[in-house]
Each structure stands twice: as C-alpha cells, then as structure tokens.
Amino acid sequence: MAIPSISELSILKALWKQCPLSAREIHDQVEPELGWSYSSTRKTLERMLDKGSVNQQTRHGVQVYxxxxxxxxxxxxxxxxxxxxxMEIDTPLPVIMFTGSKLIDDAELAQLEQLLHDWPVDNDAA
Incomplete structure (x- = not known):
C-alpha cells in the first residue's frame, strides 16, 4: 500500500470524519492545519484522484469527494x-500509542492492533 503524504493524510482524515465533501469544504477543514491556498487543496485532490486515493462524484451539480x-x-x-x-523498529508498534485518538474508535483500535501485529515481514529485513 502506498503511504499518503502528510497533506494527503490531512485530506483523508477530513473525508473519514465526514463525506462526501466538496473541495471547498475539504479546504476549509485542512487549511488551519496546512496553511495553504485553495488552489493547493485542488491540486492535491487532483493528484489523489489520479492515485486512486479519493473518488469524485457530482451531487446536485457539485463535485464532491x-x-x-x-x-x-x-x-x-x-x-x-x-x-x-x-524509529527503526522491526517489531509491531504498541497499540497503546494510539489510545485517546479522536480519529479511531475502540473497534477500529482493535482492528489496527491486529493489522500491526500481523504485518508481513519485509523481504529486506532478513
């Protein structure tokens, strides 16, 4: 899986909390964190669309993501x-790092713990 950039992750977090959102609505949510222009938000959304990180639809005449x-x-x-x-850690990260997160609930935390525990061993680690 490709790892999103920090700015892409900010956009994804906005969309995970509420979707669909227009580019303007996304910009309004990420601008305080990223401090960039609306055109930068649009450009990042275009790149994410090309990568398949977001989907775009038209609803009521407005493009939403x-x-x-x-x-x-x-x-x-x-x-x-x-x-x-x-951090150069070869073992699974402790899930305790993520407790108290406003982004995930308890069920998602358990799922995250399982995914991190079961992460495939990298071929270059051997």
Missing amino acids: EAALEKVGTLAAFAHDFGKRV
Whole structure:
C-alpha cells in the first residue's frame, strides 16, 4: 500500500470524519492545519484522484469527494512505515500509542492492533 503524504493524510482524515465533501469544504477543514491556498487543496485532490486515493462524484451539480482508502488499513500502513523508517523498529508498534485518538474508535483500535501485529515481514529485513 502506498503511504499518503502528510497533506494527503490531512485530506483523508477530513473525508473519514465526514463525506462526501466538496473541495471547498475539504479546504476549509485542512487549511488551519496546512496553511495553504485553495488552489493547493485542488491540486492535491487532483493528484489523489489520479492515485486512486479519493473518488469524485457530482451531487446536485457539485463535485464532491470521498476517501477511496480504508481508514484503519491506511493508518496501519502509515504507522508501520513510521516505526520502520523513522524509529527503526522491526517489531509491531504498541497499540497503546494510539489510545485517546479522536480519529479511531475502540473497534477500529482493535482492528489496527491486529493489522500491526500481523504485518508481513519485509523481504529486506532478513
């Protein structure tokens, strides 16, 4: 699974919380965090659409977006990548790191723990 960039992750988080959203609605949610222009939001959405990270539809004459990437699996890939590349940890990250998150509920936390525990061993780690 491709790991989204930080800005792409911000957009995905907005869409996981509520969807569908128009580009303007997405921009209004991510602008305080990212501090960028509306045109940057549109450009990032276009790239994400090309990658298959988001889906686009027209509803009531307005183009709206939905996340195409599943939340828990994407977060598990992101956490695994962080643990391996940044922290140089070869074992599963402890799920306790994610308790108290406003992004996932208890059922999703359990699913995340299982995904991190069962993550396939990388071929380059051997």
